Amino acid sequence: MRKSIQRTGITLALIGAVLVSACGNQAGSGTGADGQAGQPAEVKSKKPITLTIFTNGVTPAEFDDRFRGMLKEKFPHVTIEYIQSAKGSSIADLVAQNKIPDIIRTDIPTLYSGYLDYKIGYDLSELIKKNKYDLNRFNKVFIDEIVTVGQTGAIYGLPVPPYFPQALYYNKDLFDKFGVPYPKDGMTWDEVYELAKKMSRTDGGTIYRGFSANTMAMLRDNPFSHPILDPNADQLSDTEIWQKMFTNFKRFYEIPNNPIEKTAAAENTVFGKGNVAMMLNQHSVYLTIPPEINWDIVSYPLQTGAPKLMPQRGPAYWSITNATKHKDEAFEIITAMLSDEMQLSDSRKGLPTTLTKKEVMDELGKGHPVYSKKNMNAINVYQPVTFTPKRKADLIDIPGITQQNWMAETFQKVAGSGADMNTALRELDERLKAEIAKLKSQKQP
Incomplete structure (x- = not known):
């Protein structure tokens, strides 16, 4: 099987x-x-x-x-x-x-x-x-x-x-506190980056972060529809596109007072603590945000060179x-x-x-006690991105959950530990190849 x-x-x-x-x-x-x-x-x-x-x-x-x-x-x-x-x-x-x-x-x-x-x-x-x-x-x-x-x-x-479409969440109370205009639909990542710089600060001894993300979803469901494993070969797919995405996102974690959490799981939930201004995440009825967080959403930010589409999980x-x-x-x-x-x-x-x-x-969301008060039209600003290309039928595949965990870990090294991006991606490529070789050997009689 x-x-x-x-x-x-x-x-x-x-x-x-x-x-x-x-x-x-x-x-x-x-x-x-x-x-x-x-x-x-x-x-x-x-x-x-x-x-x-x-x-x-x-x-x-x-x-x-x-x-x-x-x-x-x-x-x-x-x-x-x-x-x-x-x-x-x-x-x-x-x-x-x-x-x-x-x-x-x-x-x-x-x-x-x-x-x-x-x-x-x-x-x-x-x-x-x-x-x-x-x-x-x-x-x-x-x-x-x-x-x-x-x-x-x-x-x-x-x-x-x-x-599960992606959107940019934001904490309205923090933007009000520091007198910064709210994010809006149709923004670019460069504009979000400028907002993140303004919102990353210390105040009264508290560190306020400008940006966080569900990094696993951010990388797996991307606007390029780019897979982790190459669809046609036993290797990491086009490294140049991964470099482009890593470069776009890691700069947010180089902003003073905006360090990434130690794990992808922690980074995914830190917005709920109340001291993070923005979060990239999926819209999901299964996503829990504490009721004391006065949040709203805007459309997924546009990335230079990517289609004007909304990343999503089907x-x-x-x-x-x-x-x-x-x-x-x-x-x-x-x-x-x-x-x-x-x-x-x-x-x-x-x-x-x-x-x-x-x-x-x-x-x-119009019949929902929480969503009815939010900008749910943000989900409809762009069409859903097309699905990522699938592996050829005669190639060994690695379970998707494994691929996305390893990609998130790789980004964590780059954004959190300062690892060289090219080295980290090369190590991921080697890790994928080794896993495929192991799976091939297990299939042999």
Whole structure:
């Protein structure tokens, strides 16, 4: 079994035929055979059935809050059994017990290890065509990514909110305290750097930092869509681009009174202490900022030479298994959970939509007690950046979590310990090569 996703740079041409057929004779209409946006044709059989939904991360409480009521009302003949992965009920356990779920919430990093490697994958293309389901409802970036990772042109899932866009957070009270104008949407990194210099100071014996970051996300999800491992060779990808990013970010930690924390984990959370003016991080309903911090956000700053796009971590996907005896009903269920109505509800709760519909995007956070008072439109200033290129299928891959941890550690050496940037990147390259060699030797008989 593969330990990580095998990546490839295959063309996305195959998706074109599916996109066209998904729209039927009215491409772009967004309607299925029942006339509802993003909904499949109604399944005629209404006999009582049970469908099992399995996820790794979403708690039963969150699932119930978002979906249970709608599913019970719309599908009274369907009993939903919900399983969150735990000891004894992981996907490996369920497959071993021949209790394969009908629906799985998959994601890109574990599409193989948690789904396809178990030979339970199911291509949704025929159901999409049969129901004239419009894939153009979704941001193309998210559909393209799962098709690319799947390698065969198959569509192994439909993107479910949230995805995780990056934004620049700032502490309004600190800017007020020192009489410095707030950050604004559309800023460049050079402008943010000047703000960070003004906000890095000591006052009354307290050190106030101008800038902090979730360095792991900052480097992994970058505006160049630049991967860590080269997609086509066993080495660090284009070092010049990493040098450009390191140079941009390390200067912030060379500002007096703005030292980086000793670990990436500490740097990621220091904004919550109240003495940091700005933080680069993902917008996420799972990100906890203490209520006493009077914060807001602006759009991701633009970097010279990079596309005017917003770095982001992609969403999870609702997938169907090939073991289910109720594929039509399962498709009804997942598309109902991705309807305009449900995505509008998710958006109002602060979960960024996977749709392109402006009316849904504009409602982001408006029903949330905290986000409704924030500049959530900052998330919509730029389009999401395209996904990073995937490794060729015949190349050994290193788990993504390992790659991103090592990259964050490398930046930590440069920004925190003053290590030479070129030397640190060369050492990372050697570390990656050594790990690939080890993985190759483990595969040999």
